[in-house]
Amino acid sequence: MSAMAARPRVEVVIDLDAIRHNVGILAGCAAASGAVTMVVVKADGYGHGAIDVAEAALQAGASALGVCSVEEALELRHGGIGAPVLAWLRAPGEDLAAGLAAGVELGVYSTGQLDTVAAAAVATGTTARVHLKVDTGLTRGGAGPDEWPGLVRAAAATRGIEVVAIWSHLAHADDPGHPIIEQQVRYFDQAYQVARDAGLRPLRHLANSAATLTRPDLHYDLVRPGIAVYGLSPVPGVGYHLVPAMSLRSQVAMTKRVPAGEGVSYGHVWHTDRETTLALVPAGYADGVPRVLTGRLDVWLAGRRRPVVGRVCMDQVMVDCGDDTVAQGAEVLFFGNGHGGVPTAAEWADKLGTIHYEIVAGMVRPRVTRTVHGRRPLTGALVIR
Numbered sequence: 001m002s003a004m005a006a007r008p009r010v011e012v013v014i015d016l017d018a019i020r021h022n023v024g025i026l027a028g029c030a031a032a033s034g035a036v037t038m039v040v041v042k043a044d045g046y047g048h049g050a051i052d053v054a055e056a057a058l059q060a061g062a063s064a065l066g067v068c069s070v071e072e073a074l075e076l077r078h079g080g081i082g083a084p085v086l087a088w089l090r091a092p093g094e095d096l097a098a099g100l101a102a103g104v105e106l107g108v109y110s111t112g113q114l115d116t117v118a119a120a121a122v123a124t125g126t127t128a129r130v131h132l133k134v135d136t137g138l139t140r141g142g143a144g145p146d147e148w149p150g151l152v153r154a155a156a157a158t159r160g161i162e163v164v165a166i167w168s169h170l171a172h173a174d175d176p177g178h179p180i181i182e183q184q185v186r187y188f189d190q191a192y193q194v195a196r197d198a199g200l201r202p203l204r205h206l207a208n209s210a211a212t213l214t215r216p217d218l219h220y221d222l223v224r225p226g227i228a229v230y231g232l233s234p235v236p237g238v239g240y241h242l243v244p245a246m247s248l249r250s251q252v253a254m255t256k257r258v259p260a261g262e263g264v265s266y267g268h269v270w271h272t273d274r275e276t277t278l279a280l281v282p283a284g285y286a287d288g289v290p291r292v293l294t295g296r297l298d299v300w301l302a303g304r305r306r307p308v309v310g311r312v313c314m315d316q317v318m319v320d321c322g323d324d325t326v327a328q329g330a331e332v333l334f335f336g337n338g339h340g341g342v343p344t345a346a347e348w349a350d351k352l353g354t355i356h357y358e359i360v361a362g363m364v365r366p367r368v369t370r371t372v373h374g375r376r377p378l379t380g381a382l383v384i385r
């Protein structure tokens, strides 16, 4: 038997050149207004692989990384990444010692959290570098207007605490002209003044991808893009020359010629209306292909879009190929970079009534192989050896 390397049954393919291209655009925008770029790699790099994305981002001009949890930050450290990392959210009672020892910077939202972080810093003989979060109107995490003055005063006076920055997050960044943005910015600027009056000289950061691309006036000292790093537009309908970095692909397992009038897949919700060739593709809802997209899904196969027909099953789907000859093993793209009509994650999101963030972040699945293209070794001061 020949020893041909088998391609995975289903794979998420990550294009790190696309990541570098997108970070180049974002870091270029930031640099034009004197800001640096913290690339957000939480949730395993929005499903793309946090360490690979972090390395590519640092190669392309990012200087810091943002994650949700200390655990995520430590994964980056264990992956050899020495760049500044901010971990912005914790559950009460989480152990901070390892994060502090690894120099992970922490988001702090309240005086209670400040006390906890300070106690951990003193206990571990470190200084905690913290980013104080002010809630300017998203009404999610962060100190509200009543707590903010107390938080900044306490932070300025607490042993074991070094305030690196104050920060906030926008509620309507994907709608760049929305009036709430101006209101949030006013609160943010006032909060900064309160911090200065308390004797702090912090950096400021507010901008996500949308604000990085559309509001240079909101870059402050640092921007925190996430979704645009992955090539997905943060503002519906505008591309910004971003290149989607993730594709979901499988291959044709077998084809069969089927006469007109045959019911296809569970429940026979679709019937052939003519004699046709059906391709069996071994990827289903356990691999991230939503069953609810039954009857609404196209794939890219043998040079064109073709409809998935009949129910999406746990392990497989059927594709109608008409009278075309389709080879066993032919590549099937469920979504990709959109070039030439290839379906996109954004298109899936629209059909599902969700956002593309959820599609790509949901592609971390035990049965789906992640194949990464374009790895280049990270060198220099940002590497831990």
Ligand SMILES: Cc1ncc(COP(=O)(O)O)c(C=O)c1O
Pocket: 040, 088, 169, 207, 208, 209, 210, 224, 225, 226, 227, 228, 234
């Ligand atoms: C605090 C914070 N900053 C920045 C980002 C990046 O946002 P985006 O992916 O829209 O660029 C996120 C993502 O949700 C976030 O939670």
